[in-house]
Amino acid sequence: MIGLSTAAEVRAAEVRAAEDVLLARTREGALMRRAATGLATVCLRRLGRAHGVRVTVLVGGGNNGGDALFAGAHLAARGARVTAVLLDPGRAHPAGLAALRRAGGRVTGPEGPDGLDRADLVLDGIVGIGGRGGLRPAAAALAERAATGPGLTVAVDVPSGVDADTGAVEGAAFPVLHTVTFGAVKPGLVVGDGRGYAGTVHLVDIGLGPHLAPPRAHQLTDADVAAHLQPPEPGDDKYSRGVVGVVAGSATYPGAAVLCTGAALRTRAGLVRYAGTAGDGVRAAWPEAIVTDGRPADAGRVQAWVAGPGMGTDDDARSVLAEVLATDLPVVVDADALTMAAREPALVRGRDAPTVLTPHDREFERFGVPVDADRVGSARRLAAELGAVVLLKGDATVVAAPDGTAYVNATGTSELATAGTGDVLAGILGALLATGTPAAETAAAAAHLHGRTGQLAAERGPLIAGDLVRRLPETVGRVREPGTGGLRDSEA
Numbered sequence: 001m002i003g004l005s006t007a008a009e010v011r012a013a014e015v016r017a018a019e020d021v022l023l024a025r026t027r028e029g030a031l032m033r034r035a036a037t038g039l040a041t042v043c044l045r046r047l048g049r050a051h052g053v054r055v056t057v058l059v060g061g062g063n064n065g066g067d068a069l070f071a072g073a074h075l076a077a078r079g080a081r082v083t084a085v086l087l088d089p090g091r092a093h094p095a096g097l098a099a100l101r102r103a104g105g106r107v108t109g110p111e112g113p114d115g116l117d118r119a120d121l122v123l124d125g126i127v128g129i130g131g132r133g134g135l136r137p138a139a140a141a142l143a144e145r146a147a148t149g150p151g152l153t154v155a156v157d158v159p160s161g162v163d164a165d166t167g168a169v170e171g172a173a174f175p176v177l178h179t180v181t182f183g184a185v186k187p188g189l190v191v192g193d194g195r196g197y198a199g200t201v202h203l204v205d206i207g208l209g210p211h212l213a214p215p216r217a218h219q220l221t222d223a224d225v226a227a228h229l230q231p232p233e234p235g236d237d238k239y240s241r242g243v244v245g246v247v248a249g250s251a252t253y254p255g256a257a258v259l260c261t262g263a264a265l266r267t268r269a270g271l272v273r274y275a276g277t278a279g280d281g282v283r284a285a286w287p288e289a290i291v292t293d294g295r296p297a298d299a300g301r302v303q304a305w306v307a308g309p310g311m312g313t314d315d316d317a318r319s320v321l322a323e324v325l326a327t328d329l330p331v332v333v334d335a336d337a338l339t340m341a342a343r344e345p346a347l348v349r350g351r352d353a354p355t356v357l358t359p360h361d362r363e364f365e366r367f368g369v370p371v372d373a374d375r376v377g378s379a380r381r382l383a384a385e386l387g388a389v390v391l392l393k394g395d396a397t398v399v400a401a402p403d404g405t406a407y408v409n410a411t412g413t414s415e416l417a418t419a420g421t422g423d424v425l426a427g428i429l430g431a432l433l434a435t436g437t438p439a440a441e442t443a444a445a446a447a448h449l450h451g452r453t454g455q456l457a458a459e460r461g462p463l464i465a466g467d468l469v470r471r472l473p474e475t476v477g478r479v480r481e482p483g484t485g486g487l488r489d490s491e492a
């Protein structure tokens, strides 16, 4: 599991680590030197060589600029032709500046010859976790030229102009191909608009680990999700594997029920029971499912329910949803069930068993809580308000629990923005919840698996929701063996 730490958490750890470093009688500034060495190493790996490479380093007036100057010095010492552009010449990090000059780097002001039009590499050391708001005009102009220029763009710690805690971008920011971040991955690199600005995220260990407070937000890896997808063991029966019940679809529109039931079946080969008016369609598509045309209570014993996809919002649908929510079982509330729950939040609020709501932005806002640029914060607010787990769909899907624990998904792909993929996610989630694992992490695992399946299906071209169902078993197999399957965790 990758911890996502806020700027304040990182700063507190930096203070404690610096005290440690001093006690150990190592040099002052050791953290910055570790950061700069890690940064230069990532750049060298990307470039493949240093000698003769043209590097422009954009340097702000804080420690982020200091990191960039020390990294520039490393590269210059290996033969790179480095130009440092000081945005705030009077406040550039003195030791970093001296190191760069000693290594043979050139230094100029914001108006000077910056070499951006011919650079092989541009380091963005304008501003890091100390930044506020969008970039100021001089910085914004340089960032725009760098982003459209020929050089490989690498952000130091955080892409300048991106809020490290939330991913919000309020004005101009610097979109880069790579971000080399120090000590801990910041949430703003993996969620909201910031995710699109950060490119590939590389984490450099500067020794903050033992000093960091336990993070409140996380990102799952394939290995974490594999724990939710264990193969059956001798002695397992259908109930120990988890039985899921589905209420979805309608006689006229059975598609959502077929996709949701299929996804549940394909995620875990336990048992899926379906109750509702799309029974004929479900029987025809999935003879393995146990189908009743009656009410949820007629379906037989289950360990979790999925309610909503394509079920409608009329009085019958409302009474079916109320019946499911009145059980003491985990329930996934999706699609039409979200519309009904937003009208009547008491249906969800009073529950003791876990409830997972799976809204996209418009469905979310029907609950009267806006989705703002801080998507994790927004999901936390609705989760606390309803006492339910909220899975807010997006490029990076966010899961929040009522106690504030949150997860940001790393496997999202824009190929998933097509009809029916939400029905598939609901089925995956129901199948995993039926095993009784904690709801928030389970919801994050479902989002991860859904995204991985999308990535796999998209390798063959544009995908439709049915492709996800077909590729699920193969994805489960690959996630169980992350070292051999050819699907990599993000570099973070």
Ligand SMILES: NC(=O)C1=CN([C@@H]2O[C@H](COP(=O)(O)OP(=O)(O)OC[C@H]3O[C@@H](n4cnc5c(N)ncnc54)[C@H](OP(=O)(O)O)[C@@H]3O)[C@@H](O)[C@H]2O)[C@@H](O)CC1
Pocket (backbone or CB within 6 Å): 011, 014, 015, 018, 031, 032, 033, 035, 060, 061, 062, 063, 064, 065, 067, 088, 091, 126, 127, 128, 129, 130, 131, 132, 133, 134, 135, 136, 139, 156, 157, 158, 161, 182, 206
């Ligand atoms: N602490 C440690 O031990 C370690 C810290 N490390 C590194 O330090 C970084 C944090 O450094 P930091 O605290 O000095 O702040 P930083 O991100 O450089 O920003 C301040 C500067 O930005 C400016 N500025 C602000 N907003 C702006 C805007 N919108 N547009 C333009 N400019 C703006 C602001 O100007 P001012 O507001 O003061 O006029 C000031 O000049 C961290 O991200 C990591 O890289 C690592 O070396 C590991 C060890």
Ligand SMILES: [K+]
Pocket (backbone or CB within 6 Å): 064, 124, 125, 126, 127, 128, 155, 156, 157, 158, 159, 160
């Ligand atoms: K930066």
